[in-house]
Amino acid sequence: MRALIVVAHPLEESFTHAAAARVKATLERRGLAVDLIDLYADNFDPRLTAAERRAYFTAPHDYSAVAGYADRLRLAQKLVLVFPQWWFDAPAILKGFFDRVLAPGLAFTHAPGGGLTPLLTQIDALWVVSSTGAPWWAARLVMGDPVRRQIARGVKPWICPKATFRMLTLHNMDRFTPAKGSVFLDRLEQAFQRF
Template sequence: MHTLIVVSHPNPQSLTHAVAAEIAHSLPAPHTADIADLAAEGFDPRITAADIAVNIKAGQPPADVLAEQQRLARADALVLVYPVYWWSFPALLKGWIERVFTQGWAYEEHANGTLVKKLGHLPVHLLALGGATLRTYARHGYFGAMRTQIEHGIFDYCGAPVASSTLLLASDDGYPDSALASARDIGRRIPEMLPSALSLPAPLLQRQQ
């Protein structure tokens, strides 16, 4: 079994990168992991004319998009680790999804209005690191908005089940050590939440303290 961990943060010494590494190191053998560092790899998040052509079924994916799709095809689980910027993904990670999760590959829209979700085999784990307090998220509805746009708007649309969704905040007790402990726990449990191991329930939202 193989997990793809996608991390989006420009600083390799950041807690975001440390959390991604803890997840990879905590996966029990013989489970393997690949960390995709979008910033270090220089992934271009900008939508091009070629990208638009793919989504209207008039072209082949650009080489960098095809490489990412092939990397995802080798994965049994996907983990996204990212800081919360303006109550959502960083632009780099959002652009990765926009370019890689294409029509015909992640989903199929038909002229009669039917939608075929093509990623039901790929459980997703979301791990966001935020700076505000949980009270701030709750008071403004940011947490619910993030869940709607990311879990429902992106992954449910493609059929990819969100196996876990975790928000780590600087106000958490024991932070940042608590964030690393949460990452280790998630890494250990990823094999238990593969489609082959269980029937995945509705998205499980976790708040790690």
């Protein structure tokens, strides 16, 4: 079983990286092969190029500029996204990963007559580990949990519709304490025992 973790945070000492490390260690202890993509360390360019956009509806789609990521995604049976929420959204670099790597010919094909046909059907779990400065009630009740909706309703159904989905979020990071972080990391370890 192979899991792919995609991390999006510019600071190596961030809580996001600590969470990714805990998830990776937990999965490896369970015997899973784990591949980790650190988008910032890779200096991933999130900008969809003019050529990529022009070719979006042309088969076969040319995703040679992101072929290494495409190959790693094809091998994944489980996908974990680890990132902070900034302004109630995923970091731009992760959105760029969606735009450039979750592309036609790799993540889906355009179905005749409209719609999309998912291609990453080998992925049986798509989980999100996130944090936000806002308290839970602001993220959910005031903003409507936009990141959860984007990934659960706007990404997963079109690339791996049968995958399980779970989102684990540490809220109120603006009032972060090491004790609060430790409790959340332990919660991640317990959750990923059943991933």
